[in-house]
Amino acid sequence: MKSMHDLLIVDDNPADIALAREALIACAYKGQVNSVGDGAEALAYLCRRGNYADAVKPDLVLLDLNLPKRDGLAVLAAMKANPELRRIPVVIFSTSQLSTDISRSYELGANCYVSKPGNLTEFFSMMKSIEEFWFGSVSLPPRGE
Amino acid sequence: MSENEIDILLVDDSPDDVELTLHALRTENLANRIFVARDGEEAMDFLFCTGPHAQRSFDRPPKLVLLDLKLPKIDGLQVLREVKGDARTKNVCVVLMTSSREERDMVSAYNLGANSYLQKPVDFDQFRKMVKLAGLYWLVVNRPPLSNVVPHPAGQVK
Amino acid sequence: MSSPATQLVKPASAEPKTQLRALLVEDSEADAELVLRALRKNDFDVSAVIVQDEAGFARALRTHCPEIVLADYNLPDWKGMEALNVLRRQDLDIPMILVSGALGDVTAVECIKQGATDYVLKDGLARLPEVVRRALRDKYERGLRHQAEKDLAKKADELARSNADLEQFAYVASHDLQEPLRMVAAYTQLLSERYKGKLDENADKFIGYASEGAIRMQVLIHDLLAFSRVGRAEASYSTVDCNEVLEEVRQTLASAIAECAAIVAHTDLPAIWADRTQMTQVFQNLIGNALKFRGKEAPEIFVHAEKAGQQWVFSVKDNGIGIAPEFAENIFVVFQRLHARTEYPGNGIGLAICKKIVQRYGGRIWVESQAGRGSTFKFTLPLQGPQAKEEAHQ
Numbered sequence: 001m002k003s004m005h006d007l008l009i010v011d012d013n014p015a016d017i018a019l020a021r022e023a024l025i026a027c028a029y030k031g032q033v034n035s036v037g038d039g040a041e042a043l044a045y046l047c048r049r050g051n052y053a054d055a056v057k058p059d060l061v062l063l064d065l066n067l068p069k070r071d072g073l074a075v076l077a078a079m080k081a082n083p084e085l086r087r088i089p090v091v092i093f094s095t096s097q098l099s100t101d102i103s104r105s106y107e108l109g110a111n112c113y114v115s116k117p118g119n120l121t122e123f124f125s126m127m128k129s130i131e132e133f134w135f136g137s138v139s140l141p142p143r144g145e
Numbered sequence: 146m147s148e149n150e151i152d153i154l155l156v157d158d159s160p161d162d163v164e165l166t167l168h169a170l171r172t173e174n175l176a177n178r179i180f181v182a183r184d185g186e187e188a189m190d191f192l193f194c195t196g197p198h199a200q201r202s203f204d205r206p207p208k209l210v211l212l213d214l215k216l217p218k219i220d221g222l223q224v225l226r227e228v229k230g231d232a233r234t235k236n237v238c239v240v241l242m243t244s245s246r247e248e249r250d251m252v253s254a255y256n257l258g259a260n261s262y263l264q265k266p267v268d269f270d271q272f273r274k275m276v277k278l279a280g281l282y283w284l285v286v287n288r289p290p291l292s293n294v295v296p297h298p299a300g301q302v303k
Numbered sequence: 304m305s306s307p308a309t310q311l312v313k314p315a316s317a318e319p320k321t322q323l324r325a326l327l328v329e330d331s332e333a334d335a336e337l338v339l340r341a342l343r344k345n346d347f348d349v350s351a352v353i354v355q356d357e358a359g360f361a362r363a364l365r366t367h368c369p370e371i372v373l374a375d376y377n378l379p380d381w382k383g384m385e386a387l388n389v390l391r392r393q394d395l396d397i398p399m400i401l402v403s404g405a406l407g408d409v410t411a412v413e414c415i416k417q418g419a420t421d422y423v424l425k426d427g428l429a430r431l432p433e434v435v436r437r438a439l440r441d442k443y444e445r446g447l448r449h450q451a452e453k454d455l456a457k458k459a460d461e462l463a464r465s466n467a468d469l470e471q472f473a474y475v476a477s478h479d480l481q482e483p484l485r486m487v488a489a490y491t492q493l494l495s496e497r498y499k500g501k502l503d504e505n506a507d508k509f510i511g512y513a514s515e516g517a518i519r520m521q522v523l524i525h526d527l528l529a530f531s532r533v534g535r536a537e538a539s540y541s542t543v544d545c546n547e548v549l550e551e552v553r554q555t556l557a558s559a560i561a562e563c564a565a566i567v568a569h570t571d572l573p574a575i576w577a578d579r580t581q582m583t584q585v586f587q588n589l590i591g592n593a594l595k596f597r598g599k600e601a602p603e604i605f606v607h608a609e610k611a612g613q614q615w616v617f618s619v620k621d622n623g624i625g626i627a628p629e630f631a632e633n634i635f636v637v638f639q640r641l642h643a644r645t646e647y648p649g650n651g652i653g654l655a656i657c658k659k660i661v662q663r664y665g666g667r668i669w670v671e672s673q674a675g676r677g678s679t680f681k682f683t684l685p686l687q688g689p690q691a692k693e694e695a696h697q
Contacts, residue, residue: 015486022493080258087255095482099291106236106290111260113288118485118521120492126286133282137275139264141255142248 005031005135006143008058010042010075011093012067016116020062020093023127031135034058039070043078046085057143058088060134063110065094065101073101073108080109087141091130152284153179154207156188156224157242158216165269166211166242169276175284180207185219188212189227192234206237209283211276214243214250222253229258236290238283242276320348323435326369327353328360328386329402330378337428338373338402345432356380360389369397371435376403376414387418396445398438402431473531477524484524488517526652530637533659538578545572545582545617549606552587559594569606573615575684581660586619588653589680593621598675613686614666620679626672635668657682 007024011017017035024033034055036042042063045052061079065072072092079085089111094101102113114130117123134140153170157163163181170179182188190196192210194203210228214221221241228234241254241262251262263279266272283289323342329335335353342349352367354360355378363369372390374383383401390397401414401422411422420438423431491514499507549569553560560567567590575582586606593604605620626634637655654668661668661682672678 013486015490019489019493083256087252089255089261095485097288102288103236103290109258112238112283112286113290114286115288116485118481118488119518120489123489129282129286133278133286134261137263137278138261139251141252141262 005029005060005140006056006058007031007033007060007062007135008042008045009033009035009062009093010037010039010067010072011035011062011064012037013064016064019120019123020127023124024131026124027128027131029131029135031059032056037068039067039072039075041069042067042075043070046079046088047082057085059140059143061088061090062093062130063090065092065096065105073104076105076108076110089134089138089140091134093130150205151178151180151207152209153280154182154188154191154210155179156182156185156210156216156221157213158183159213162213162265162272165272166276169273170280173277173280175277175280183217185216185221185224187218188216188224189219192224192228192237193231203233206234208238208289209280210237210239211242211279212239214241214245214254222250222257225254225257225259238287238289240279240283242279320346323347323349323371323439324367324369325349325351326360326363326367326372327351328355328372328374328378328381328383329353330355330375330380334375334402334425337425338431341428341431342435347432347435357385357389360386364389364393364395371438372397372399373402373431374399376401376406376410384414384417384419391418396442398442400431400434400438402428470531473527477527477531480524481521481528484517484520488514488521491517523651526656530652530656530659533581533584533656533663538581538663540576540578542574543577543579543582544574545586545608548572548579548582548586551583552590555587556591556594559591563594563597563602565594565597565602565604567604567606570608572606572608572617573610575615577664577684581663585657585660585682588657589619592653592680593619593623593678596621596623596678598622598624598677610686611683614683615686616681616683618679618681620677622677625674625676625678626670627674628672631670631672634670 007029009017009020011020014037021033034045036045042061044050045055046057046061048055048057063072063075067075070078072094076090076092079088079090086109090109092105092110092113093116094113095116096102097115105113114126117126152175155163155166157166167179167181171177180191182191187197188210190198191201192206194201212221212224216224221243225239225241228237228239235258238260239258241251241259242265243250243263244265245251246264254262260283261279263275266275325339325342327335327338329338332353335351339349339351350367352363352369354363360381372386374386376383383403387399390399398420399418401411401419402425403422404425406414406422406424414422420441421434423434491510495507495510495514498510546569549567549572553567559565590604590606594602600622603622606618607620608615608617610616635654635658637652658668661684665685666683668680668682670678670680
């Protein structure tokens, strides 16, 4: 019996995190949602350092790019360079539509790139697609130790 | 249809699975331009613009590669390794779609940089649904990397 | 800092005694005396230095800073015309008048062609004061014109910089405004959905207003960004077949066209040297408007182009609600819709964008219309396209 899914959202905007949570509730996501507000926290969480010693390794990371302390691309690079973290799928979830951001994300190993939509309906529908695909279809790597 | 305007590269040696996948993609109107490679070698030729696919260019990659693992000539993981290991092709979205249930295959795939990993359902209907969802996700929801122009090692942009 | 030699000299007026620093190139004392007398008799208060050769000339230029040079054509050690070369080498704009004995007409004209301001014969010195006055006046006016040109260039520069600043501001403002606005729009909509009918009766209404406001703002900012981008982005020119552009626009607007059973037709349109994206924007805005501002009947939109002299005149004709002539200019003004007067929703910026694009090409855009009688939007584009010559060799 598969354990509950665990999603980590990395976003410095609490309003966006709340919106994502609402959207996930709306599409009947039954898993866990954890969130952190900056890049340094994200890495501490993933490496289970300090306050996050008991953190559960997420099955999927939703990563914003414009973060304080360490920006999204730095977090991505760090994750993909770390053998314990590199297998965790990372979905870049950002308002940026700059082709440089998109290309750079893929170069650093992002699994995919989703633009945060401007309106609510699309936002919800986007989250639903993400949930359906990653938690419904995809075989996610085992969390490991 | 120009070889450069392919939306999806489907790499699978099982005729039934190919049939089903094409059908699912086409009924959803997700992609008209699908190229089927029946073995790893052809997939490599296609993605690296060599051999019979020398006319293709690196800056027009397919939006999505659906890649099976068990392939003749060169197996899926090797293809994945090569594609993700080369600056000219590493940004291409490669989604493994395989009947393998081996966890180590999945872990290897993710470690090699597979964008995602799908296990082919045995049930036809589920299979179709999965293809449809994957197609929708990678062609509509996902923002693919744009032109992948990286200088050819020989110094010329292909 | 301008040297005294190039300072403006007020033209001689009714004032007595115009001050004049003159540099004479003359070897005969007597002749020099005659020249000075001719000037002094005519209300010139001359302070003169007399030299005979180049060295003396150069020195006097430095120490005396003359406003005018009066030179004899033929000197034992020098030629009067040589003085011009010295002046030119030092980049001095000092009028030089040749004062000479017999000088054939041909020679005189030659001298003037070579840069002498004027010439006066030694037995016609009565003319000299007037000649000098005219020379000084011309120099003064030259100075004024030069100054005016400098001022104009400076103003143009400031204007360009100010425009660039404005565009930058518009871009940054609209870009940075989008984030918080996204929050307002999303959450007012969420409130609206979540709490509909659950709070008091006014709540639904209030939340509705907030929500609509936010969404309208999002559209405005989106359009503002689009408008400011017309200035920012580098245009890339190519041969653009307007028929293809129209087909593309037809496809983009396919569902709107189908919805109102519109007919979009066109005569054979030319291929022009332009930026394809911008041309698409222009046609899309005009045809989109024609669809939006339709009357009771199904829209009939007709696109036509014809040559008129050195330009193409495109027209987009519709059978919609038309525009009263008093608004014909206003509709192209950016942000006119901020003071929204009509009940038709949407951007107030489409036509402003068209105008900006067309103007960048050196064309103009206008509308011929009557309220209730449809509109014909027309715009011109130069036949050769912008920078056609420079970019033709790409």
